[in-house]
Amino acid sequence: GGLMLVDGAGELQLMASTSEAAVFVEIMQLNASAGPCIDCFRSGVAVSAGDISGSTVWPAFQTAALEQGFHSVLATPMRLRGKIIGTMNLFGATVEEVSPRNAAVAQALADVATIGILQERVIQEGHVVEAQLHRALDSRILIEQAKGVIANELSLSMDEAFALLRKYARDRNLTIRSVSEHISNREITVQHISAASRA
Numbered sequence: 001g002g003l004m005l006v007d008g009a010g011e012l013q014l015m016a017s018t019s020e021a022a023v024f025v026e027i028m029q030l031n032a033s034a035g036p037c038i039d040c041f042r043s044g045v046a047v048s049a050g051d052i053s054g055s056t057v058w059p060a061f062q063t064a065a066l067e068q069g070f071h072s073v074l075a076t077p078m079r080l081r082g083k084i085i086g087t088m089n090l091f092g093a094t095v096e097e098v099s100p101r102n103a104a105v106a107q108a109l110a111d112v113a114t115i116g117i118l119q120e121r122v123i124q125e126g127h128v129v130e131a132q133l134h135r136a137l138d139s140r141i142l143i144e145q146a147k148g149v150i151a152n153e154l155s156l157s158m159d160e161a162f163a164l165l166r167k168y169a170r171d172r173n174l175t176i177r178s179v180s181e182h183i184s185n186r187e188i189t190v191q192h193i194s195a196a197s198r199a
Contacts (some may be wrong), residue, residue, distance in 0.1 A: 004087050051071065146180035146183040
């Protein structure tokens with residue numbers, strides 16, 4: 001079987017698979033834009049075929065699945081707040097109709113997989129936000145240090161020092177952060193900034 005999830009462009013992508021045979025069948029469906037998994041994604045309803053050899057709906061899928069030893073399939077939607085975010089696809093090596101009980105179990109597994117994926121995304125987003133906050137804090141610290149150096153060496157207020165820093169950065173099409181970093185690293189002197197502001 002396999003998991004397909006929708007990407008940022010709204011297209012399904014294969015995210016995980018249990019075997020090379022399943023990968024082949026899943027990719028074939030994606031390339032052909034046809035198959036039970038594609039229909040499940042589009043309709044939001046579970047799609048099954050208890051005997052793939054008897055199905056005429058997806059000829060390319062049928063050929064690929066049978067070549068890989070699959071004789072039955074169940075594609076189950078993965079939902080988030082009513083929106084389909086992907087499908088969980090189960091392939092069987094035997095001809096077998098999916099019972100209501102097995103369909104319910106498959107949907108429960110798809111729901112659990114959806115929760116796991118969402119938790120992973122929340123964790124990743126949390127790490128991104130944390131990294132952004134650290135960068136912002138680091139920038140703020142650099143800027144405050146540079147303001148302090150300028151204010152101290154030129155006997156200015158912190159606001160006046162910031163205005164000088166900002167003007168220097170703007171005049172050279174630089175970020176305030178990069179100028180602050182150069183000041184902290186002693187690559188730009190306060191006297192240079194002061195002289196440039198008078199020019």
